[in-house]
Amino acid sequence: MLARLLKKPFVRAYATNNQLFLSKDVSKDIPTHELFQKLGFTKQPSSGLVHWLPLGLRILRNVENIIHTEMRRVDAEEVALSSLSAAALWKTTGRWDNRELFKLQDAKGADYCLAPTCEEEITDIVKAHVGSYKDLPLIMYQVARKYRDEKRPRAGLLRGREFLMKDAYSFDVSETHALVTYDKVYGAYKAIFRTLKIPFAIAEADTGDIGGSLSHEWHYVHHSGEDSLFTCSSCGSTSNIEKTLALPEVDSVPVDTAEVRYFLNESKDTLVALYYPVGRTLVPLFLKEEIPDLNTKSTLTDEETLAKFMEGEEIIGKSIIRVMDARLHDRTILPDFPVPFQRGSFTTLTGLPLVEAREGEVCYKCEEGRLERQKAIEVGHTFFLGTRYSAPLNATFTNEFGKPELMSMGCYGIGVSRIIAAIAEVTRDMEGFVWPATIAPFQVTIIEGPGKNYQQTVAMMDGVAQSLKEGGITVNRDFRPLERFGLGKKIRDSNLIGVPLVVIAGKALPRLEIEVRGKRWEQKETYLWQELRARKQEAWQWEVSEVKGREKHIVHVDGFVEVVQALLKDM
Amino acid sequence: MLARLLKKPFVRAYATNNQLFLSKDVSKDIPTHELFQKLGFTKQPSSGLVHWLPLGLRILRNVENIIHTEMRRVDAEEVALSSLSAAALWKTTGRWDNRELFKLQDAKGADYCLAPTCEEEITDIVKAHVGSYKDLPLIMYQVARKYRDEKRPRAGLLRGREFLMKDAYSFDVSETHALVTYDKVYGAYKAIFRTLKIPFAIAEADTGDIGGSLSHEWHYVHHSGEDSLFTCSSCGSTSNIEKTLALPEVDSVPVDTAEVRYFLNESKDTLVALYYPVGRTLVPLFLKEEIPDLNTKSTLTDEETLAKFMEGEEIIGKSIIRVMDARLHDRTILPDFPVPFQRGSFTTLTGLPLVEAREGEVCYKCEEGRLERQKAIEVGHTFFLGTRYSAPLNATFTNEFGKPELMSMGCYGIGVSRIIAAIAEVTRDMEGFVWPATIAPFQVTIIEGPGKNYQQTVAMMDGVAQSLKEGGITVNRDFRPLERFGLGKKIRDSNLIGVPLVVIAGKALPRLEIEVRGKRWEQKETYLWQELRARKQEAWQWEVSEVKGREKHIVHVDGFVEVVQALLKDM
Secondary structure, X not given: OHHHHHHOOOEEEEEEOOEEEEEOOOOOOOOHHHHHHHOOOEEOOOOOOOEEOHHHHHHHHHHHHHHXXXXXXXXXXXXXXOOEEEHHHHHHOOOOOOOOOEEEEOOOOXXXXXXXXXXXXXHHHHHHHOOEHHHOOEEEEEEEEEEOOOOOOEOOOOEOOEEEEEEEEEEEOOHHHHHHHHHHHHHHHHHHHHHOOOOOEEEEOOOHHHOOOEEEEEEEEOOOOOEEEEEEOOOOOEEEHHHOOEEOOOOOOOOOEEEEEEEEEOOOOEEEEEEEEOOOOEOHHHHXXXXXXXXXXXXXXXXXXXXXXXXXXXXXXXXXXXXXEOOOOOOOEOOOOOOOOOHHHEEEEEEEOOEOOOOOOEEOOOOOOEEEEEEEEEEEXXXXXXXXXXXXXXXXXXXXXXXXXXXXXXXXXXXHHHHHHHHHHHHOEOOEOOOOOOOOOOOEEXXXXXXXXXXXXXXXXXXHHHHHHHOOOOEEEOOOOHHHHOHHHHHHHHHHOOOOEEEEEOOOOOEEEEEEOOOOOOOOOOOHHHHHHHHHOOOOOOEEEEEOOEEEEEEEHHHHHHHHHHHHHOO | OHHHHHHOOOEXXXXXXXXXXEEOOOOOOOOHHHHHHHXXXXXXXOOOOOEEOHHHXXXXXXXXXXXXXXXXXXXXXXXXXXXXXXXXXXHHOOOOOOOOOEEEEOOOOOEEEEOOOOHHXXXXXXXXHOOEHHHOOEEEEEEEEEEOOOOOOEOOOOEOOEEEEEEEEXXXXXXXHHHHHHHHHHHHHHHHHHHOOOOOEEEEOOOHHHOOOEEEEEEEEOOOOOEEEEEEOOOOOEEEHHHOOEEOOOOOOOOOEEEEEEEEEXXXXXXXXXXXXXXXXXXXXXXXXXXXXXXXXXXXXXXXXXXXXXXXXXXXXXXXXXXXXOOOOOOOEOOOOOOOOOHHHEEEEEEEOOEOOOOOOEEOOOOOOEEEEEEEEEEEEEEEEEOOOOOOOOOEEEOOOOOEEEOEEEEEEEXXXXXXXXXXXXXXXXXXXXXXXXXXXXXXXEEEOOOOOHHHHHHHHHHHHHHHHHOOOOEEEOOOOHHHHOHHHHHHHXXXXXXXXXXXXXXXXXXXXXEEOOOOOOOOOOOHHHHHHHHHOOOOOOEEXXXXXXXXXXXXXXXXXXXXXXXXXXX
């Protein structure tokens, strides 16, 4: 199927009504990033790089505008930082040795990277401009290109080497205030994702390389996603697999044998032995709270760890902690302990989750619910950072008592280009894209269909199109000759590029036909159009039917703009 | 003076009313790019790189919007191309060996540059999407960051290594059509520069490395500029010094002695000797029309050129052209001719301009006017390219007869960040920046001055500010405590950052005072506000005065929004 489609020549580009626009039959067989290219939304000049063409750029701008609106609402101030960032700042925070940084030298041999994120630069700016506690809180943000030399760029927009990101950074006088700001931005994110209509999930997440102690990921649930989320059937909490603590399944079969791995703490005077069921994936980070100084980043083998621990004659002052995964029990057979220590010198912790959760296991938080696993695409991430960056960069303010204090920070990302790829992936069907009305390249396609007088119809629709535009609705008019392209083909093309509504002005004039392509993602008792129709059905001769599974409205031109507005609100 | 100012600590940043904002006394002594930084418009993290902070970014967005509006009006379609461009395309057009390209390699060793301009990429895209003559004409544009590893970055925004540029590219079926499109974009440029208010000059220019045969530069005339323009006092034509042909001054002293330089044509069978007045700057390119195949890019010394010409025994088929600059005459002493050729085998051209024009010389075009020289800052450039890029990249369309033909192209740049630096440079005065109302970070500053009831005044101005915003006017409210900052200081701060109008709501309520900071760049019989006042003076108790050289209006709050709108229209 794919092969056959790829061999067909693309329908020729044509520039009408100021947009470059391609059209082509599609099917689910074509990967989404190829569909983007076939339909002229984007072009990928090299792996992981994207040129945005007019159709795709319209969507991008719409998403950007939604983000700007909500970020301004929480008093975030927009900046636009240089994409070139000098090595010095990155060395100060220890992030220069990142293999995914695109690095380059200028003619004078100075080192730069193409910024993948801007904690360093923004902290440096705020540090220079903020003097007193009165200047805080402050949220700075930008929508800017970011760079990451991904080893395996994926699906064009989904994991690009150059991508568009909204990155925001907050600065506060204390951790308490920073958490208030965190909540504020969290609220802005909710508003953004609600405007985008597609159902989303918020997951507790590990803070990873960025640092900090609290973080949430924002996801679209989809089988193609690379992330795994667990949601508890009882307390409802959702978390990334990297962060999901679980207890064994109710009535699970006892685990007979355990594996072990050895770690040291930072000061290397404590050996930590982690026992867990054979074949499961150990996550040492799960012990962050119980053993805060555990060196989970060690790349040593067990033998090397043990040898390091035994170095020197001194045994006094050294200790051993054994930790038993919650899935083990008294009779589980443990590997022999390889170090000659007295049994009494062990500390033993039991009942802790040490391995990746599995579907069906019990939520560690409420100890009641069953964990359900879903694949998801991460599109946003919010981090509480504390002093992770303000400390090394010495970003201080003067407090009420005239003393310098470190600012407490947060950072907040949304993958703008990725969100578009993710929404496309989640919503597309056999007929093509299905964009939410808030980001669709056009909200309405107008087709002058077969009618008595084509010229008169066009003139009338000029007025209708103008009214739609004045009502804040974006309109695409398909002026291609009907004899050559046909009504059916024109409707299919509009559906293909994901325009929520197709309007046909033809035989039924002065009534117009509206075919609904967009989806209603929210479950509601009554949708807006239904409320409107309850009042206006007769006045506007408003009929609704379903034709081949598709909702169709016929409505008098007098009520047309209001009907369209009402329909779009729920899509 | 400068030293003293630099030592003063900056007045602390404060974030009020959602903008980060700094304030500082200034004088002409501070270079403009430092003023940008001192006032918190921008920050330069490294030489030639710029971070846009909230105040500066507001100006940038305003300029962008003006450009978008006019580009859309000529049916240009927006794209957003990747900043990373693979080496292959650049090698095809012979532009990879540019020393100012920022080059980098990805982890796989593939070569990229940071795009300084996008002829290659856009031609490649259009080539893939355009099939037939029916798809043309097409104008594509973007406002995007560009990169150039300048050896001597200058004054921050003026010549940056990363800069914001509007670049547009046009594609047509023939040279004739391409020239029509060129005129269309030329018209859009005029509209853009008129909206920016500052007087501008359009100069005929050399096409340089970009290639093509027709080009215009768009300039702001200013003594700090690096370009030199000549304007004819009679025919009014303006051209860059690189392109200005001139005849000697009327009644000029005869030139007694000449210098000579030798060139070859491309096929090396013709020696061209250029004779010109001693001490003047020779421009071999001026002979483009008379000797089209002259190799003006030769880096050979005269000795090497002569040696090359004399290579081989064969003299038949070789010829010599002597060209005399128009400033020479019959009795000018010429250097001896170094090659043993018979006098009769020379061709001699006389009366041609061969050297850079000087102020006071006569215009070669009309042979009447006197040339006047001005320094200028180049902010835009339009090029007719022909097939310079479509030929090597084989960008063809199918003509009416089904045959492939090369597209004819144009390209059009505006230095967006540079335009802001140039306007700042041209307009600033002892009090700070003076932005045109169309791009000012705010158009109006509202200060609640000393009055009877501060709270009541603020409440009233909330309504006024709202009305202004609804009238499309951007407002900055200065809520800093009056006791601490003082009215005078607040007015100075608003003037400093270049806000065109300051409004004081205080003692005269319900009348408001408007101090005019903005300039009227156009000379008009009657300005808009004067027309309005002729009708409304009494109804609105509208008084106008001049206080310390500054225009001041006092007007009743009822007419306030209209007065502000009228005042801003001319600034």
